[in-house]
Amino acid sequence: MSDITLNVASANPEATPRSAPITVVGPVAWMRENLFSGWLSTAVTLVLAYVVIRSVVGFVDWAFINAIWWVPVDARGVAQTQACRALEGSGACWAVVTEKHRFMLFGTYPYEQHWRPAIVCLLFIGLYIVSALKRFWNWRLIPIWAVTLTAIGVLMWGGVFGLPYVPQERWGGLPITLILATFGLAFAFPLSILVALGRRSNLPAIKVLCVVYVELIRGVPLISLLFMASVMFPLFLPEGMNIDKLLRAQIAIILFAGAYLAEVVRAGLQSLDKGQYEAADAMGLSYWQKTGFIILPQALRMVIPPLVNTFIGFFKDTSLVLIIGIFDLLTAGKTAIVEPAWQGFGVEVYVFVGLIYLVFCFAMSKYSQGLEAELNRHRRR
Amino acid sequence: MTRAGPEAGAVPAPRFTHTATNDLGHETKMSAALETDGFIASSVRTDAPPAIVLDKVNKWFGALHVLRDVDLQVALGERVVVCGPSGSGKSTMIRCINRLETHQEGRILVDGIELSDDLRALDAIRREVGMVFQSFNLFPHLTVLENCTLAPIWVRKMPKKHAEELAMEYLTRVKIPEQAKKYPGQLSGGQQQRVAIARALCMKPKIMLFDEPTSALDPEMIKEVLDTMVMLAAEGMTMICVTHEMGFARQVADRVVFMDRGEIVESGTPEAVFNDPKTERLQLFLSQILRGH
Numbered sequence: 001m002s003d004i005t006l007n008v009a010s011a012n013p014e015a016t017p018r019s020a021p022i023t024v025v026g027p028v029a030w031m032r033e034n035l036f037s038g039w040l041s042t043a044v045t046l047v048l049a050y051v052v053i054r055s056v057v058g059f060v061d062w063a064f065i066n067a068i069w070w071v072p073v074d075a076r077g078v079a080q081t082q083a084c085r086a087l088e089g090s091g092a093c094w095a096v097v098t099e100k101h102r103f104m105l106f107g108t109y110p111y112e113q114h115w116r117p118a119i120v121c122l123l124f125i126g127l128y129i130v131s132a133l134k135r136f137w138n139w140r141l142i143p144i145w146a147v148t149l150t151a152i153g154v155l156m157w158g159g160v161f162g163l164p165y166v167p168q169e170r171w172g173g174l175p176i177t178l179i180l181a182t183f184g185l186a187f188a189f190p191l192s193i194l195v196a197l198g199r200r201s202n203l204p205a206i207k208v209l210c211v212v213y214v215e216l217i218r219g220v221p222l223i224s225l226l227f228m229a230s231v232m233f234p235l236f237l238p239e240g241m242n243i244d245k246l247l248r249a250q251i252a253i254i255l256f257a258g259a260y261l262a263e264v265v266r267a268g269l270q271s272l273d274k275g276q277y278e279a280a281d282a283m284g285l286s287y288w289q290k291t292g293f294i295i296l297p298q299a300l301r302m303v304i305p306p307l308v309n310t311f312i313g314f315f316k317d318t319s320l321v322l323i324i325g326i327f328d329l330l331t332a333g334k335t336a337i338v339e340p341a342w343q344g345f346g347v348e349v350y351v352f353v354g355l356i357y358l359v360f361c362f363a364m365s366k367y368s369q370g371l372e373a374e375l376n377r378h379r380r381r
Numbered sequence: 382m383t384r385a386g387p388e389a390g391a392v393p394a395p396r397f398t399h400t401a402t403n404d405l406g407h408e409t410k411m412s413a414a415l416e417t418d419g420f421i422a423s424s425v426r427t428d429a430p431p432a433i434v435l436d437k438v439n440k441w442f443g444a445l446h447v448l449r450d451v452d453l454q455v456a457l458g459e460r461v462v463v464c465g466p467s468g469s470g471k472s473t474m475i476r477c478i479n480r481l482e483t484h485q486e487g488r489i490l491v492d493g494i495e496l497s498d499d500l501r502a503l504d505a506i507r508r509e510v511g512m513v514f515q516s517f518n519l520f521p522h523l524t525v526l527e528n529c530t531l532a533p534i535w536v537r538k539m540p541k542k543h544a545e546e547l548a549m550e551y552l553t554r555v556k557i558p559e560q561a562k563k564y565p566g567q568l569s570g571g572q573q574q575r576v577a578i579a580r581a582l583c584m585k586p587k588i589m590l591f592d593e594p595t596s597a598l599d600p601e602m603i604k605e606v607l608d609t610m611v612m613l614a615a616e617g618m619t620m621i622c623v624t625h626e627m628g629f630a631r632q633v634a635d636r637v638v639f640m641d642r643g644e645i646v647e648s649g650t651p652e653a654v655f656n657d658p659k660t661e662r663l664q665l666f667l668s669q670i671l672r673g674h
Contacts, residue, residue: 273516273518275514275516275517275518276518276520278481278514278518279512279514279518279519279520280520281479281481281507282479282481282507282510282511282512282581283507283531283532283536283580283581283584284504284507284508284532284536284584285531285532285535285536286504289535289536293520293531293535294520297522298520298521298522301522377564378521378522378523378564378565378566
């Protein structure tokens, strides 16, 4: 008898769950709850809907429907932009991008050699993608970086393999931005880890050095550092010795980013429980074993969001090199519209340049979210 | 400074050569000892040089005098339970033994090696002394198995495969081999503490220190951890255990040490200490914990 009841119970352990009524689930219920829950909320919804629809329609009109994509070019190579001017702002003049995109992307790099910086940009993007894949996170990454960066250098400078030599002064546009950002962060990140560790060191000399470095660099604006690197630094060098301007700007960016990142990394180090250090010590792990296996893996995972925040910030801050006359993407865009024919079409140019920045920054942001979820799997239960 | 400890001079004498065999058995060590020094294999070996010697150890946290002239000798194979009210210095004392805390006066010798600023001596000592913490301190980003193999691979320089086999054997002994691929956060408190014990054992320590291993556990999990410790004690491991578990103390301790205000107040067999407290302080402490239970 009891057997039978048990069987019945196990065959049907609980009643089949019924689906909720239409008033609590589904899009209608969601809208009723979130958009039209009262007269005030309904009013706000309607006003906002009106504003949003108007702006979207306005933008679509400007960017697509009324936009001009091409303009004729006369025999002397001057663009005939009368059609664009006739729009009087009611439509975008994308012709400026169509016409000038190569200058914006590659600056004053010799026109017929533009394929070289184009390949460089693709190499950089390829490098980012490979570095982002977990299966390449081992020693293989080092030769991959070495080979790619050498190839990039060869392509940009030339002078070998029959490539004409292009002096650094003529580089410009997107490759400059990618060079500054990639080298900047690739060197600043390891530097910041060392500085953050140094700031927590028991050795007074190292600790003071790291504190002074961080406070000094953080205390001045990046622009003044760049100025110093471009104007003052050569004064300290012996006669005849000259370090490339781009390299000086690069070093300034590395030092600046390093100081900021160091504080982010230090925050991660501080968030770790003292017990983690003690357990590693008690097992007899050496300082570097403890740091490499126990402390940094946990500390860095903890600070992925602020790290990427700083990374994205610095990717865009590389545009400040315009102040010392280096032709990065933004400067190239600005210069593209100096020509009389194109004056007044700044919005289109900045939208285009902004989109390029957005693509890179958005990719970083998305990747970091994935990475965070992936690396913090152990915290899930 | 005068060294008053009677055995202090005899301490640096014979030390066991560490047998780096894959053998888990206690016998290997014993027979090695027998061959080299002719000691008798029994649990407490008073004729062997002591595993741990604390000789007039003093420590201050700032102006606070937390350890006062602490003298303690632990023989090889001896199980010592340290009890006392909170703030009595018992945790500080055992943390001094593997130098998670540094003492300011007196001498501490572990396995014949004196603790000093000499980092090589410290590394040697930490290899031989396992520690289990109140808050487990497992590495949350590593799996249970990786937690257990990290130190053997990098400190003992064991091949990875060998370290993994050893880890699985110890995880089996603490009865959680099936959790090896999980992360610590996925286990219960009792399971985590057993992993912590296995992790310490994977280094094949000669001495195990337990710093209130059951104090952070829910009551139903205390037993599984204590059972693991009893098993370890039965195998002849030298143990110092800070705990309030009086049942455990009675069952396994060769000696109970009662500390109060940084001093060792009384010490003796569990029966003597619990049934016949000599000092008022111990009587007060016992009455308090008995009331608490």
